[in-house]
Amino acid sequence: MNHSLSEEDIIPGNIIDAKIDLIMSHFGTGKVLLDFRKIRPSKKRKVFDPEKIIILFDHYNPAPTEKWASVHDLIRKFVKKQDIKYFYDIKEGICHQVLPEKGHIQPGMLIVGGDSHTTTYGAFNAASCGIGSTDLFYAYVKGELWFRIPETIKFNINGDLPHNVMSKDIVIKIAADHSAAVARYKSIEYVGTTMEKLSIESRMTMSNFSLELGAKFAFGVPDQKIINWLNQRTEVRSQLVKPDDDAEYLKTYDMDVSELEPQVSCPHTIDNVKPVSELKGTKINQAFLGSCTNGRFEDMKIAAKILNGKQIPDSVRMIITPASQEVWLALANSGLAEIFINAGAIITNPNCGACFGAHGGMLAPSEKCISSSNRNFRGRMGSLASEIYLASPATVAASALTGEITDPRKY
Structure with missing residues (x-):
């Protein structure tokens, strides 16, 4: 974690070259390995450090189509050839939950990831950000990257x-x-x-x-x-x-925040916000509890407390996706899984699931979903004619119970 930069270098607006402490990538590794094939001669097709790269599958997990099964297969072969030490395959869950759980994140690290929400690790005092596939390929090979100091x-x-x-x-x-x-x-x-x-x-x-x-x-x-x-x-x-x-x-x-009311991001931007009281009567078809934003055990406990002993109406599909196997196991061992199932929710394997609209809870035209995830742009979870409302796990659980967007403070 010594980046060989002086105080004079760290000035907003400056362009710097910095050594990377850790790289994370998921299915986007497929694009990286295609770039690797362009390196000549082939003997130079090596990552900079196989112990500083972490790869796992979380978006299309398990593979929902033959196409994604083939992508997974290519990445597994790449991992073996490059002798990548930390490869979690489909086994663990969402990257931004798994990396901290497995002890890979440390204060002071500079971390880049092939996922935009890599900013998550800032909660652990690490400088972390998402990057595109071209920069990811460069970081894989060189172990460094340029940044403009923000x-x-x-x-x-x-x-x-x-x-x-x-x-x-x-x-x-x-x-x-x-x-x-x-x-x-x-x-x-x-x-x-x-x-x-x-x-x-x-x-x-x-x-x-x-x-x-x-x-x-x-x-x-x-x-x-x-x-x-x-x-x-x-x-x-x-x-x-x-x-x-x-x-x-x-x-x-x-x-x-002492008098803060629960907030909801309404379709189709995250800053189209209304307090929950202004959305009373807004019917929903689906409630999604999960994602890298709010799929942790703490989130599940709060939702379970609201749902305990109650029944979700047949008009609502509640989908619960733990962020990791560790969270899923905690649900099982604590009895929370039983609370969710008895309430009428379904629990999926840990993955990105419904959040990004590829599988595990896509929306039909005109359907409305209240979700604990992080994006609600048009078509994000399925049909372009559907609507996504972003809220806290508490608001998601309360809304699932009533079939409309509901203030969780009364529970």
């Missing part, structure tokens, strides 16, 4: 969250107040008493969704909670990276 904005968030109001509501409210472009190619720092009280899981939600605000990087509070969480999963011991006392920010936004 300016930084700060959100100073204070107050105690009301009952069943979650971190997802905070970040959706930020989109409502400041637009989906507030952090375009900027770094975000989330600070304040609210952030200090949030669990690591809740902070992951905010760093993850920050990509939808345009963020290049998105950091949570650098505190002992991070160290305690990681120490349970790895023997590696790292130091937190904290802002300088005289750090300069492009802008600081203050936010009091």
